[in-house]
Amino acid sequence: xxxxxxxxxxxxxxxxxxxxxxxxxxxxxxxxxxxxxxxxxxxxxxxxxxxxxxxxxxxxxxxxxxxxxxxxxxxxxxxxxxxxxxxxxxxxxxxxxxxxxxxxxxxxxxxxxxxxxxxxxxxxxxxxxxxxxxxxxxxxxxxxxxxxxxxxxxxxxxxxxxxxxxxxxxxxxxxxxxxxxxxxxxxxxxxxxxxxxxxxxxxxxxxxxxxxxxxxxxxxxxxxxxxxxxxxxxxxxxxxxxxxxxxxxxxxxxxxxxxxxxxxxxxxxxxxxxxxxxxxxxx
Amino acid sequence: xxxxxxxxxxxxxxxxxxxxxxxxxxxxxxxxxxxxxxxxxxxxxxxxxxxxxxxxxxxxxxxxxxxxxxxxxxxxxxxxxxxxxxxxxxxxxxxxxxxxxxxxxxxxxxxxxxxxxxxxxxxxxxxxxxxxxxxxxxxxxxxxxxxxxxxxxxxxxxxxxxxxxxxxxxxxxxxxxxxxxxxxxxxxxxxxxxxxxxxxxxxxxxxxxxxxxxxxxxxxxxxxxxxxxxxxxxxxxxxxxxxxxxxxxxxxxxxxxxxxxxxxxxxxxxxxxxxxxx
Amino acid sequence: xxxxxxxxxxxxxxxxxxxxxxxxxxxxxxxxxxxxxxxxxxxxxxxxxxxxxxxxxxxxxxxxxxxxxxxxxxxxxxxxxxxxxxxxxxxxxxxxxxxxxxxxxxxxxxxxxxxxxxxxxxxxxxxxxxxxxxxxxxxxxxxxxxxxxxxxxxxxxxxxxxxxxxxxxxxxxxxxxxxxxxxxxxxxxxxxxxxxxxxxxxxxxxxxxxxxxxxxxxxxxxxxxxxxxxxxxxxxxxxxxxxxxxxxxxxxxxxxxxxxxxxxxxxxxxxxxxxxxxxxxxxxxx
Numbered sequence: 001x002x003x004x005x006x007x008x009x010x011x012x013x014x015x016x017x018x019x020x021x022x023x024x025x026x027x028x029x030x031x032x033x034x035x036x037x038x039x040x041x042x043x044x045x046x047x048x049x050x051x052x053x054x055x056x057x058x059x060x061x062x063x064x065x066x067x068x069x070x071x072x073x074x075x076x077x078x079x080x081x082x083x084x085x086x087x088x089x090x091x092x093x094x095x096x097x098x099x100x101x102x103x104x105x106x107x108x109x110x111x112x113x114x115x116x117x118x119x120x121x122x123x124x125x126x127x128x129x130x131x132x133x134x135x136x137x138x139x140x141x142x143x144x145x146x147x148x149x150x151x152x153x154x155x156x157x158x159x160x161x162x163x164x165x166x167x168x169x170x171x172x173x174x175x176x177x178x179x180x181x182x183x184x185x186x187x188x189x190x191x192x193x194x195x196x197x198x199x200x201x202x203x204x205x206x207x208x209x210x211x212x213x214x215x216x217x218x219x220x221x222x223x224x225x226x227x228x229x230x231x232x233x234x235x236x237x238x239x240x241x242x243x244x245x246x247x248x249x250x251x252x253x254x255x256x257x258x259x260x261x262x263x264x265x266x267x268x269x270x271x272x273x274x275x276x277x278x279x280x281x282x283x
Numbered sequence: 284x285x286x287x288x289x290x291x292x293x294x295x296x297x298x299x300x301x302x303x304x305x306x307x308x309x310x311x312x313x314x315x316x317x318x319x320x321x322x323x324x325x326x327x328x329x330x331x332x333x334x335x336x337x338x339x340x341x342x343x344x345x346x347x348x349x350x351x352x353x354x355x356x357x358x359x360x361x362x363x364x365x366x367x368x369x370x371x372x373x374x375x376x377x378x379x380x381x382x383x384x385x386x387x388x389x390x391x392x393x394x395x396x397x398x399x400x401x402x403x404x405x406x407x408x409x410x411x412x413x414x415x416x417x418x419x420x421x422x423x424x425x426x427x428x429x430x431x432x433x434x435x436x437x438x439x440x441x442x443x444x445x446x447x448x449x450x451x452x453x454x455x456x457x458x459x460x461x462x463x464x465x466x467x468x469x470x471x472x473x474x475x476x477x478x479x480x481x482x483x484x485x486x487x488x489x490x491x492x493x494x495x496x497x498x499x500x501x502x503x504x505x506x507x508x509x510x511x512x513x514x515x516x517x518x519x520x521x522x523x524x525x526x527x528x529x530x531x532x533x534x535x536x537x538x539x540x541x542x543x544x545x546x547x548x549x550x551x552x553x554x555x556x557x558x559x560x561x
Numbered sequence: 562x563x564x565x566x567x568x569x570x571x572x573x574x575x576x577x578x579x580x581x582x583x584x585x586x587x588x589x590x591x592x593x594x595x596x597x598x599x600x601x602x603x604x605x606x607x608x609x610x611x612x613x614x615x616x617x618x619x620x621x622x623x624x625x626x627x628x629x630x631x632x633x634x635x636x637x638x639x640x641x642x643x644x645x646x647x648x649x650x651x652x653x654x655x656x657x658x659x660x661x662x663x664x665x666x667x668x669x670x671x672x673x674x675x676x677x678x679x680x681x682x683x684x685x686x687x688x689x690x691x692x693x694x695x696x697x698x699x700x701x702x703x704x705x706x707x708x709x710x711x712x713x714x715x716x717x718x719x720x721x722x723x724x725x726x727x728x729x730x731x732x733x734x735x736x737x738x739x740x741x742x743x744x745x746x747x748x749x750x751x752x753x754x755x756x757x758x759x760x761x762x763x764x765x766x767x768x769x770x771x772x773x774x775x776x777x778x779x780x781x782x783x784x785x786x787x788x789x790x791x792x793x794x795x796x797x798x799x800x801x802x803x804x805x806x807x808x809x810x811x812x813x814x815x816x817x818x819x820x821x822x823x824x825x826x827x828x829x830x831x832x833x834x835x836x837x838x839x840x841x842x843x844x845x846x847x
Contacts, residue, residue: 059757087759097754099772105293110768113760121764126299131291147289170758310656316649318722318802333716362600369597415828419707419795419805423812428623434607507707511798511809514605517708521799524711532712540703556585 003035044253087114096163100152339529360515367440414446436513654728666740702734721802
């Protein structure tokens with residue numbers, strides 16, 4: 001595996017929803033991420049971290065500028081080629097997108113679907129294929145014993161780690177992960193992040209990860225990108241980043257910056273430990 | 284950290300296989316019993332029959348005489364449903380008033396008189412019986428009594444729908460807030476007045492809306508009645524079918540789909556109007 | 562107020578708020594009255610016969626003909642056979658409908674895309690497929706089971722098979738629409754996540770969409786099964802097998818005792834299916 005490179009050229013994204021009041025969610029962001037690099041995205045809430053990840057993973061079409069994934073513009077490709085490009089990267093949303101009545105093993109192995117034949121996908125629903133692979137990935141987050149649990153029996157933090165385990169089993173060359181630690185306590189957060197980074201390094205995968213926890217980002221990632229209100233504030237090696245730069249980035253959002261170093265739990269849009277309120281009950 | 288390593292085989296796997304086998308074991312005799320032979324549809328003879336029949340569908344019969352016949356049958360269908368519903372409504376309302384617990388004196392906490400409890404029970408069982416016997420069976424029976432024609436269909440719809448209306452009416456009334464009704468009863472109102480001024484204002488919309496919906500269902504039922512001799516579109520269709528006249532069948536089918544769609548639209552519109560015109 | 566009160570009573574009436582006009586309701590009642598009376602007048606109703614002298618004793622005779630229900634062993638065996646046929650028709654018909662409906666519902670459902678998610682690939686062809694499927698579903702469900710059965714008898718001959726197909730076709734129309742609704746109403750995130758990672762459409766359906774919609778789809782299926790057992794009992798009157806055929810046969814020969822046994826069997830069967838369905842539903846909801 002060789003990793004995957006990303007180039008953003010003056011990317012702008014305008015949200016369709018009225019939520020942002022016409023303010024572009026991203027403005028003229030230009031960055032280059034080389035294949036196999038590990039990068040953290042930080043910035044106060046509303047900075048555009050999630051939007052940037054969506055644009056980088058060809059899940060969201062930029063309204064201006066261009067995104068190249070592995071030197072290809074995804075929006076020029078045919079449907080089939082776009083799908084095969086998408087299968088080279090893995091986007092993990094912040095809220096774990098897992099069907100509540102699915103088994104953990106099945107939910108994790110869904111990360112392998114792009115590489116599976118249709119026959120194998122269907123067969124695996126009846127008799128789980130590659131269960132050891134799922135077990136290993138879960139074990140990296142010390143969740144191995146939950147292999148056959150149902151997703152809705154897990155806590156919010158466990159579900160988040162199941163979603164990360166799914167990213168680990170995928171054959172993608174690049175992992176784009178949105179707030180992987182938002183529902184975890186500090187000790188678990190550090191362990192989880194380390195597992196993720198180890199995995200990326202071992203398989204030389206590109207890893208782009210948005211984080212609320214500034215300290216963890218600076219400690220574990222060689223390169224950190226700061227976003228604020230849709231604009232690129234800095235793009236530096238982590239040892240070049242001064243406390244002043246952080247203070248400036250979080251100016252007006254001090255509670256978030258402070259909180260991140262003490263208790264990562266206060267993230268305003270993090271998951272709680274409550275099970276999600278999907279209505280899966282029969283009527 | 285002495286956590287047991289889970290087995291690499293899905294623990295529910297054997298159960299799943301068990302259910303699958305059980306399903307096959309159950310389904311196979313069912314397939315046999317229902318004489319499920321899809322290939323029989325595609326043997327030469329049945330293909331030819333089907334093809335011949337379908338070929339006569341186009342163009343649908345459209346000579347004036349036949350169209351007049353179909354329109355008349357359509358009206359008979361609507362009228363059968365309407366009269367049946369009207370009779371059912373007339374029968375269901377008093378039965379509901381008698382069967383509903385919230386609008387009786389005994390709801391005031393006085394011990395229920397034995398005979399009134401018994402009456403209520405009898406009425407409930409009667410309603411259950413009326414709606415449990417399929418309407419088509421009622422129609423078949425009445426054809427034996429009153430002969431062919433819409434009378435049998437009307438009676439069948441009236442009986443079945445008395446059972447349905449009675450059940451749902453009393454459920455709706457019982458689920459409405461009983462305070463106002465009981466206040467009236469406590470001040471000496473009669474049962475009917477307590478209903479009219481206590482319960483009815485709360486649930487009039489729901490009751491009407493359900494009645495309209497049932498009228499729509501009754502139209503569908505009354506088409507079906509024709510097949511056993513209840514008159515209307517169903518009977519015409521049965522006749523044309525027996526005569527193997529595909530073009531007539533096509534016209535009747537179109538008329539029928541139109542009628543059902545019309546009733547559906549009308550009932551939808553009326554219910555919507557009821558909901559928002561309060 | 563004082564000045565008003567000083568004057569005549571007429572003014573006080575003017576102060577009283579006007580009665581609300583409910584023209585809509587009045588029109589509705591008028592149309593209803595017209596419809597009902599026109600129906601009564603035009604229908605050839607022979608209720609008079611019930612008022613004739615001797616009608617009561619005739620009815621008594623008719624009703625007493627049903628008692629006691631026939632419990633002869635040979636007959637009961639045939640009854641059991643017909644009951645099995647009826648249950649088989651309802652189950653196989655429902656199962657067939659479920660299989661057909663899942664495919665049609667997937668075609669008829671509006672897939673929930675995030676804005677700009679799938680670029681311009683949501684083509685006109687997809688929309689055409691969607692509206693065609695919806696139309697087919699409407700056509701299938703607006704023809705009742707009994708009419709389907711009488712049409713299918715021409716292709717499949719007499720017996721339970723056309724009845725089963727008739728149930729399957731009508732139920733597909735109903736379930737296809739209900740399934741499509743439940744596919745549209747599930748949270749879209751799981752499917753979007755898999756799609757964003759390049760998972761093929763069918764696999765997305767099997768791993769994200771279906772597991773989310775399944776509980777509701779099962780509940781709809783049970784509800785339709787309860788419906789279909791009722792329909793299956795009467796389909797036989799057009800020759801499509803089961804208890805209905807037996808009833809029709811005996812009634813046309815005025816075998817009232819047999820007929821009453823068949824009707825009792827119908828009631829028991831429906832009650833049995835309702836009980837089973839209730840139990841399954843409760844198990845599923847746990």
